[in-house]
Amino acid sequence: MNTTLNLANLAPEYIREIAPYQGGKPISELAREMGLDEAEIVKLASNENPLGISPKAQMAIDDAISDIARYPDGNSFALRDAVSQKFKVNTNQIVFGNGSNDILELAARAFLTVGDEAIYSQHAFAVYKLVTQAVGATGVVIPAKNYAHDLDAFAKAITPKTKLIFIANPNNPTGTHIKKDTLRGFIHKVPCHVLILLDEAYDEYLSLEDKSEAISWLSEFPNLIISRTFSKAYGLAGLRVGFGLMHASVADILNRVRQPFNVNSIAQVAAVESLADNDFVARSYAANQAGMAQITQGLTKLGLEYIVSYGNFVSFKVPNASNVNQQLLKKGVIVRPVANYEMPDHLRVSIGLFSENAKFLEMLKEILE
Secondary structure, eight states: OOTTOOGGGGSOHHHHTOOOOOOOOOHHHHHHHHTOOGGGOEEOSSOOOTTOSOHHHHHHHHHHGGGTTSOOOTTOHHHHHHHHHHHTOOGGGEEEESSHHHHHHHHHHHHOOTTOEEEEETTSOHHHHHHHHHTTOEEEEEOOBTTBOOHHHHHHHOOTTEEEEEEESSOTTTOOOOOHHHHHHHHHHSOTTSEEEEEOTTGGGSOTTTSOOGGGGTTTOTTEEEEEESSSTTOOGGGOOEEEEOOHHHHHHHHHHSOTTOSOHHHHHHHHHHHHOHHHHHHHHHHHHHHHHHHHHHHHHTTOOBOOOSSSEEEEEOTTHHHHHHHHHHTTEEOEEOGGGTOTTEEEEEOOOHHHHHHHHHHHHHHHO
8 A cells, every 4th residue: 555645636736726715713713822811802803793693583593493403495495585575586596505605616616617717806805716726717817906896907808718707896805896887887898608796795784875786787687696695794604694696597507516405494594584684784784884983093093094995894004914913813802814815914804893893993002002
């Protein structure tokens, strides 16, 4: 038996070259590393909802927990009906995922292969690169313009090899936002055989003026896929549930590569109730607006530049960002370094509760003094 064989070499080179996704550091991990009290740690690293989850969703979870010995509904019937009613789409236009990340991966698995190209922006969500590379396709990175998508450059980059375009609106981690007219104009330019995946994970944090109208465009653009998540404003990050809206023929293909039972039963019932709790979403939006003002005013007082954000986070520029991040960790504050997004001079901070935001600003001030 050859014990010197490196089994990793059995995987294709494009798989071996993938840099695994790095999530925000868990509170428990930091507590162990630094010998800190978990109760004193503030986590503002993963764009989670500081208000938690809808009370209606909590009640649904409590009621459903006793039934977890059963497999979930593989077709998510009740959730499918709730999404259909909420967003005025046909039930056969909906695909559910284990978080909206799952929708991104399903699209890549279904429509990309070796030799194909997918277009996405510099400083865009890391998962676009991961899912493209995982199927052996080539990622075409378009340089950002003021940290935002340069859609004119996107249009010029389309070639016969282009099969998929990823657009995040608002974008993570920069928080930049594409105006509706600009986005619609770009979609008009894209050939109908090129799919456009519009990632709207943070749409619930947009004002009524800026809120997306893309769902109403689906009948006009059959090559458009819209992904949404329950992980952000709805607060269900730990349950992993998201969905995609698209033309029925595209949904049919994604459902062919979707894993059976990819959305668990607890996530399904919690998502149904979350969709119905408009008051909770409104409170989440209001808390985010207030927290954003608190954070950005604090950064301004500290003389720090930040990127105007339309999400529930803000990226700010700070001298020696890596060292500042380490110092914040020692003080029990977890933010997100974004050097892997080609932003080595920035850190990203999620909007938390008033007290959490205040602690972050206080600790940051101590470090910079």
